[in-house]
Amino acid sequence: MKSVRPHPSWAPWFFLSPFLLLFATFFAWPLLRAGALSLEQTFGPGVGVFIGLRNFTFILRDPLFWTALRNTVWYALGSLVVQMPVALALALMLNRPGLRGRGFLRLVFFSPCLIGLVFTAILFALIFDKQTGLINYSLHAIFHRWDPDFPWLDEHVMPSLILAALWLYAGFNMIYFLAALQNVPQEQAEAAAIDGAGAWGRFWHVTLPSIRPVAAFVVLLSVAGSVQLFELPYIIYLRSFGSGPDNRALTIVTYLYNTGFVTGDLGYASAIGWVLALLLVAVVVLHRWLSRGEEL
Amino acid sequence: MRSQIRIEGGATGPSGASGRRQRPFHGIFRVAILYALLVFFAILTAVPFVWMVTSAFKSEADFFSSLFLPRGHGFLGVAWDQLTLDNFRRLFREVPMARGFLNSLFLASVASLGATLCGAMGGYALSKFQFRGRTWLTSLVLVTVVLPLPLLLAPRFELIYHLHLLNTYAGYLLPQLAPAFGVFLFRQAMLNSVPAEMIESARLDGCGEIRIFTTLVLPLVRPMIGAFIIITFLGVWNDYIGPQIFIQAPGRQPLAVLLAGMSGAYEMDYGLITAGTLLSVAPIMCLFLLLQREFISGLTAGTVKG
Numbered sequence: 316m317k318s319v320r321p322h323p324s325w326a327p328w329f330f331l332s333p334f335l336l337l338f339a340t341f342f343a344w345p346l347l348r349a350g351a352l353s354l355e356q357t358f359g360p361g362v363g364v365f366i367g368l369r370n371f372t373f374i375l376r377d378p379l380f381w382t383a384l385r386n387t388v389w390y391a392l393g394s395l396v397v398q399m400p401v402a403l404a405l406a407l408m409l410n411r412p413g414l415r416g417r418g419f420l421r422l423v424f425f426s427p428c429l430i431g432l433v434f435t436a437i438l439f440a441l442i443f444d445k446q447t448g449l450i451n452y453s454l455h456a457i458f459h460r461w462d463p464d465f466p467w468l469d470e471h472v473m474p475s476l477i478l479a480a481l482w483l484y485a486g487f488n489m490i491y492f493l494a495a496l497q498n499v500p501q502e503q504a505e506a507a508a509i510d511g512a513g514a515w516g517r518f519w520h521v522t523l524p525s526i527r528p529v530a531a532f533v534v535l536l537s538v539a540g541s542v543q544l545f546e547l548p549y550i551i552y553l554r555s556f557g558s559g560p561d562n563r564a565l566t567i568v569t570y571l572y573n574t575g576f577v578t579g580d581l582g583y584a585s586a587i588g589w590v591l592a593l594l595l596v597a598v599v600v601l602h603r604w605l606s607r608g609e610e611l
Numbered sequence: 612m613r614s615q616i617r618i619e620g621g622a623t624g625p626s627g628a629s630g631r632r633q634r635p636f637h638g639i640f641r642v643a644i645l646y647a648l649l650v651f652f653a654i655l656t657a658v659p660f661v662w663m664v665t666s667a668f669k670s671e672a673d674f675f676s677s678l679f680l681p682r683g684h685g686f687l688g689v690a691w692d693q694l695t696l697d698n699f700r701r702l703f704r705e706v707p708m709a710r711g712f713l714n715s716l717f718l719a720s721v722a723s724l725g726a727t728l729c730g731a732m733g734g735y736a737l738s739k740f741q742f743r744g745r746t747w748l749t750s751l752v753l754v755t756v757v758l759p760l761p762l763l764l765a766p767r768f769e770l771i772y773h774l775h776l777l778n779t780y781a782g783y784l785l786p787q788l789a790p791a792f793g794v795f796l797f798r799q800a801m802l803n804s805v806p807a808e809m810i811e812s813a814r815l816d817g818c819g820e821i822r823i824f825t826t827l828v829l830p831l832v833r834p835m836i837g838a839f840i841i842i843t844f845l846g847v848w849n850d851y852i853g854p855q856i857f858i859q860a861p862g863r864q865p866l867a868v869l870l871a872g873m874s875g876a877y878e879m880d881y882g883l884i885t886a887g888t889l890l891s892v893a894p895i896m897c898l899f900l901l902l903q904r905e906f907i908s909g910l911t912a913g914t915v916k917g
Contacts (some may be wrong), residue, residue: 327740331748337789341767342755348766360772408649421652422903426660429899430892431849433867437874437888438663441881449662452678482659490907505691543759546851553875563842568761576856588762595759608693 318594323582334519344518353581353589363582370586383570384594387474391541393477394484400538401485403530406492409517421493423488432483439479443467443551468551472563476547488533494506496522531606538598542591543568567591649875667886668694671710674881698886707862708887715848715865715891718780722787723843725838728907730793733827737794737812738801749798755791764856771857783857787847793839800835801828837905848895 353370355363374380405424409417427435442449445464448502467475503521512520523530547598548564549557549572556577557569567587637726665679673681673693683690702708737749767786776782805828813823829836847853851867858864864872870887873880899906 322740322814323820324742327736327742327745329820330732330736330740332822334729334789334794337729337785338755338791341770341786341789342758342763342791345766345770346758347762348769349762352766352769356729361770374819405652407644411645414645420649422654425907426896426899427656429845431845431867433849433851433871434888434892437870437884440874441666441879441884442659442662444825447675447881449678451661453658458677482656486656520723539757543761545761550851550871550874553871554877571761571764572852575768577764581769584765585762586760588765592759592762599757 321462324493349585349588352582353585354559357579357581359579360581368580370583371589374586374590375582379562379565379570380567380590383565383567386563387542387544387566388542389473390476390480391538394480394541395534395537397477398484398488399530399534401481402413402488402533403492405485405489407522409489409493410496421486421490424489426486428487430483432546433550434589435479435483438545439475439547440468440551443475443479446492469560472559476551476564479551480541484537488537489547491529491533492526495526496583499525516563527606532600534598534604539595542594542598545569546571567594616771663885663889666881667698667889668696669882670695670697671882678760698882699890702883702886702890706873706883706887708866708869708890710862711864711866711869712890714751714863715867716894718784718854718865719844720782721780721849722847723840725784725788726790726793726843727839730839731789731797731829731832731836732824734797734799734801735793735824738798739805739807752791752794752798756795758791761852763850768856775856778858778860778863780858780863783853787843787853790839790843793843796839797835799831800832805831834905838908839900841902841906844893844898 351361353512354365354367354368356366357363359445408414409421409424430438441447443451445451445466448467450467451461451465453464456462499522503525504517507521544566545557545568548559549568549569552559552564556573558565558573568591571584571587571591572589575581661679668673669677669681670693673690680689680691681694682688685691720802733752736753737745741864771777771782774782776785809827810823813827818827848865849867850865851871854865854868856869866887870884870891873887
């Protein structure tokens with residue numbers, strides 16, 4: 316049915332105008348500029364020389380970029396493998412009917428992600444410390460054979476970062492799994508139980524298939540975030556501009572940031588940005604291909 | 612009804628899960644393990660916070676000699692009288708902490724209110740109006756949601772430089788006010804919870820377009836407004852790369868940049884850093900406790916139906 320009095324034609328544009336104006340200025344235009352800029356070598360803003368595709372050919376044989384890419388992929392995969400099972404296990408435990416203190420426990424598990432990457436980095440730079448750091452101190456107090464000088468940040472760069480990220484994000488991912496578990500059809504689970512399915516069988520054949528779309532979404536969210544990791548290693552290793560020992564903490568965005576805002580080559584930084592975008596597109600395409608035939 | 616099914620199941624299939632429920636000791640054992648695991652994980656999650664809070668109230672000597680609270684002869688074997696507010700005093704004396712706090716509060720408040728208004732208006736236009744270019748704009752917004760922001764850093768820096776907005780609050784805030792994700796969230800919320808008939812009948816009654824939006828539409832998406840305000844507030848409060856690039860003037864830096872700088876100093880001052888971090892995350896924690904429900908519903912909006 317057509318409405319008797321249609322809206323005035325200016326109305327949608329009026330409501331869109333603040334967003335569109337700012338969006339065009341600070342998203343669309345910089346995106347176009349990122350294309351042009353990636354073909355230049357610059358020395359700070361406004362001082363650039365056109366060099367064609369040489370930024371991109373340089374990336375291909377830039378050892379620092381490949382180090383950054385390798386570190387980033389290592390972190391993304393490591394985080395995924397560690398975080399997802401923990402998040403799902405927490406959600407499954409909290410989802411048990413009749414559990415007491417569910418609200419409180421959910422709050423506790425969720426609380427780390429409130430303080431964000433920056434303050435987590437500041438806190439974990441101290442927590443991973445030798446001798447006085449929380450981890451070495453308490454592990455040594457519990458197991459006397461634990462070396463209080465265990466070099467978390469000096470030797471075990473990626474495991475440390477993955478551990479800090481696990482603390483930060485496990486509860487965040489748990490929230491999504493918990494929401495998905497609420498929608499698992501209880502009748503099916505009960506029917507399976509009557510058919511003699513054990514806890515593991517019920518999980519595998521009833522629970523997991525029905526939370527798969529949400530799990531796929533959480534995986535995508537996690538990988539897309541991991542690929543853009545910056546604050547955590549950058550602040551923990553601030554003294555070396557986020558590169559860490561032997562560049563082992565250097566991520567793609569850290570390299571982009573240092574190139575653009577420490578060295579001052581905004582052109583090369585934009586080129587790294589495009590490679591990052593390409594990487595994300597690859598992640599999304601791979602994700603779609605792996606979860607094909609499923610509706611999100 | 613349910614208990615009946617269980618009894619029948621137990622009688623026919625003793626090896627199944629329902630058979631297990633018949634044995635009370637087994638059940639209690641399992642529940643005990645469940646609670647033990649949950650408490651264990653909760654402690655692991657909470658310990659860094661507890662460590663941060665206790666460290667903030669300790670002198671440097673006590674920081675090195677005790678893990679949580681210094682041992683002594685007071686209540687519970689803790690030397691309560693050795694706890695000190697000195698770190699907080701030094702924080703306000705030696706570091707521009709109060710200024711950093713006000714900067715963070717200002718940036719996060721303006722960004723979250725402004726972004727929510729722009730996002731709600733944009734989402735309203737895309738969900739409740741028919742006009743040329745709507746489909747095209749909607750897909751543009753969707754693409755922007757997944758655009759990697761680091762790609763925009765260099766060209767945006769150049770733009771802000773040419774606009775002479777470098778080192779101003781505006782240079783950081785203006786891009787925050789165009790939230791593609793917010794437009795998307797509000798569009799989804801309004802598609803579901805704002806009936807078109809209501810808007811049309813208000814129009815028939817002679818209600819103006821802006822009044823329809825403010826008095827009819829906005830109250831209907833109140834949960835989303837709360838959720839988006841707190842999500843944006845949190846994002847800006849915890850942002851580092853944005854203020855680090857666009858607001859380099861020392862007096863204008865927010866807490867995240869200020870504290871990160873202290874943490875990267877050559878002489879790490881444990882008391883100062885933990886006290887500063889405690890003061891930086893406390894407001895966020897309080898805000899979250901007040902708006903917990905809105906926040907979690909906003910996080911999962913659009914991903915889980917029902």
